[in-house]
Amino acid sequence: MSVDHAELVHFEGTINQGLSIEPDDWMPGRYRQSLVRMISQHAHSEIMGMYPEANWISQAPSLRRKIALLAKIQDEAAHGLYLYSAAETLGAQRSKNESELRNGRAKYSNLMDNAATSWADVGAIAWLGDGAGIVNQVSLQDNSYGPYARALQRICQEESFHQRQGYEIIAVLAKGSAAQKEMAQSAIDRWWIPSLMMFGPPDSLSSHSEQSLRWRIKCEPNEVLRQRFVDDLVPQIVDLGLNLPDETIKWNDTRQSYDYGEIDWQHFKDLVSKGGFQRAERLEARTNAWYEGAWVREAALARNNQLRKAS
């Protein structure tokens, strides 16, 4: 038995026992690469998730809503940072990771490329978008890589408030004036499919899935997670007197789940490769933020050098 083979057996044994792999443990190159890609994309999505909502901080309809939105956006920034740290434990340099996001080489959830065009969109992003994120992340808490699993536990604890405040925004609008109800409906219409797409294409269309499940990089197939989200959300949306933008949605007694319409995965593939509606604006905003912050980073380093000399 070669050294590598023995290591692989030990590695897979650890995973099969439900134990975690830690940064200083031996791991196959493909495990490391898959995790770096996945954690980095997750981190980028958290960071880019701040952009569609940020415009609405100054336009929030009340102080309570403004405080909640600010706190949510602050959480997204923190989540991005927890995840960049987790990727760093696998040797993924933070500065390289961030520059790949700015120059468009890195992928992130294309939901974040959509524009929040009304206040109801802020609610829908949090309720549906974060809601889909939570279903995915709760499942990933059982991920085999310790630092990622621990970051996800913290993220999940914090994100439930995002979804709840989003639900509240939509629930209040749905019971408001005709115009408010229409605003809520239009937001559901526009954010429903992008939220379903957040789970990714069916695993039969993905090249990485089987090994990812075996190594517990992923814990459940995309279709299972998407169905869980649909089953959670459909009754809640209907209870608010709102409609789903999919006429094929129907309770299936045999499956004890809702049937829902086909998703256009070719369109999804185009979005992933070319970026969503506002990709260019988003990356420009991210790049500007980076360069506008350069003087702060330089000042911090200068101050640091001063402190070192003084000590």
Next chain:
Amino acid sequence: MKPSESDKDWELWEVFVRSQKGLAHRHVGSLQAANHLMALQFARDLYCRRGEVKSVWVVPSREVYAAHPDKSNISYEAGSTNRFRDPETYITHSEAKASDAS
């Protein structure tokens, strides 16, 4: 634009938080910061947004020295094999009485 000094990664720090009096500091995660003052401020924003905090430690990650049973010369086996440190390997009062009675 050319990469500048300001594009380099800041130093990595490990963050420990004591959430209640009477508890030990617990490792909560890591962060990048240029110095310890900044690391303490960032630790507040990153890891102390919810719940009570009694004290925060930040430690440069490079100052953490680690040993690992599989990889270091230090053996940890005695901890799990030397049963003479386990109270269960010694008889109790009730066991002594029971054996006197028999």
